[in-house]
Amino acid sequence: MKxxxxxxxxxxxxxxxxxxHSYDPNLMADGLRSYTQLxxxxxxxYKYICR
Incomplete structure (x- = not known):
């Protein structure tokens, strides 16, 4: 794995x-479209969860 x-x-x-959950183009996107930043x-x- 690279x-x-x-x-x-x-x-x-x-x-x-x-x-x-899976949202594109966000961190939770599935497969090859996964991203390395928020x-x-x-x-x-995260803001909603942490309030």
């Missing part, structure tokens, strides 16, 4: 902790 694949997999799995939907979800 470094970027490890990073996107780890971040995706951590995204499950607060109840994340998208706007991810940020809004």
């Amino acid at each position: 470094k970027y694949e490890e990073k996107k997999t780890a971040l995706h799995e951590l995204g499950h902790a607060p109840g994340g 998208g706007q939907h991810d940020i809004e979800d």
